[in-house]
Amino acid sequence: MGQAGGRVLGPAHAAFIVVEGMWTWYRRNWRATVVSSVGQPVLFLLALGFGLGSQVEPAAATGGREYVVYLAPALLAATAVQIAAFESTYPILSAFKWQQTYLGIAASPITPAQIFAGHLAWVGLRLAVSGAAYLGVAAVLGALTGFGVLGSLLVSILAGLSFAAPVAAYSATLRTEGQQFSALFRFVVMPMTLFAGTFFPVGQLPEVVRPLAWVTPLWHGTELSRGAAFGDLPLLDAAGHVAYLLVLLAAGAWFGVRTFTRRLAA
Numbered sequence: 405m406g407q408a409g410g411r412v413l414g415p416a417h418a419a420f421i422v423v424e425g426m427w428t429w430y431r432r433n434w435r436a437t438v439v440s441s442v443g444q445p446v447l448f449l450l451a452l453g454f455g456l457g458s459q460v461e462p463a464a465a466t467g468g469r470e471y472v473v474y475l476a477p478a479l480l481a482a483t484a485v486q487i488a489a490f491e492s493t494y495p496i497l498s499a500f501k502w503q504q505t506y507l508g509i510a511a512s513p514i515t516p517a518q519i520f521a522g523h524l525a526w527v528g529l530r531l532a533v534s535g536a537a538y539l540g541v542a543a544v545l546g547a548l549t550g551f552g553v554l555g556s557l558l559v560s561i562l563a564g565l566s567f568a569a570p571v572a573a574y575s576a577t578l579r580t581e582g583q584q585f586s587a588l589f590r591f592v593v594m595p596m597t598l599f600a601g602t603f604f605p606v607g608q609l610p611e612v613v614r615p616l617a618w619v620t621p622l623w624h625g626t627e628l629s630r631g632a633a634f635g636d637l638p639l640l641d642a643a644g645h646v647a648y649l650l651v652l653l654a655a656g657a658w659f660g661v662r663t664f665t666r667r668l669a670a
Contacts, residue, residue: 406542413514413518418521418522419522419525420522422518422521422523422525422526423526424524426522430530437534440537441530441538444483445482445483445538446541446548447542448479449472449475449476449479449542449545449547450456452475453471453475453547454545457471457475458471467634469634472545473549475591476633477553478626480535480539480542480553480556480557480560481560481563481602481622481625481629481666482602483560484535484561485563485593485622487527487531487564488567488571489567489568491527492523492527492567492568492571493575493585493589496572496576497582500576506667506668507668510668511625515665516661516667517607519664520657520660520661521607521657523572524568524569528564528567531565532557532561535560535649536557539557544626548633552632552633552634553633554632556628559646560625562628562646562650563625563626563628564628565654566621566650567622568654568656569655569659570659571588571656572656572660573656573657573663573664574663574665577667578641596617596620597648598653599617600617600622602626606618624645625645627641628645628646631645
């Protein structure tokens with residue numbers, strides 16, 4: 405689709421306009437996301453951290469910490485990836501197929517690449533707000549150990565975006581009713597949440613399946629989130645985790661620009 409009037413917008417300005425449009429909708433409908441964005445991780449923290457976790461003695465597996473303290477930063481990363489997965493599936497398909505809002509935006513001076521960038525910016529904003537709300541509740545519950553959790557919030561946003569980018573790129577290729585998303589959540593997101601280090605160290609998994617956890621963005625995000633919260637992650641290890649997430653984000657962004665451009669130029 406062509407751009408109206410031949411006018412060119414700067415990338416930041418165009419992305420801001422896309423985010424502003426999403427915010428206009430979200431501020432009227434934010435209540436529908438409170439349970440999944442904040443309520444769900446808080447319930448996990450209460451049930452597993454203070455409930456089941458009360459029966460777990462501090463040991464080497466938890467770094468000598470209480471289980472609820474060990475769990476809190478990992479839930480932040482897991483929730484970020486889950487929110488990113490949802491925001492990059494059905495909303496993308498809807499914007500192309502059902503509501504067709506992206507088609508309308510593409511008829512303006514905003515390019516497909518800028519639409520994709522605006523989507524990622526919106527996801528990052530959602531992750532920042534939801535993560536901050538979760539940390540506020542966790543702090544009241546006494547599950548946090550210090551201001552290092554602010555670093556946990558930043559790396560959790562990075563982990564979420566590194567997953568959102570390739571998923572959004574894939575979503576832009578679909579012309580179905582979204583049946584593929586059920587498989588994505590069932591066979592990728594859920595197993596990743598359970599077995600990528602959120603609730604117990606990956607080292608406790610059978611050796612043959614550990615590499616499957618290591619390639620997930622959630623494992624890298626969890627390691628970084630705990631490392632920031634506790635300050636015990638070696639700098640070289642932290643750099644490796646960040647580099648992996650950045651490469652995944654960059655690859656997803658490259659793929660996303662291509663799929664958005666191809667879909668909107670059709």
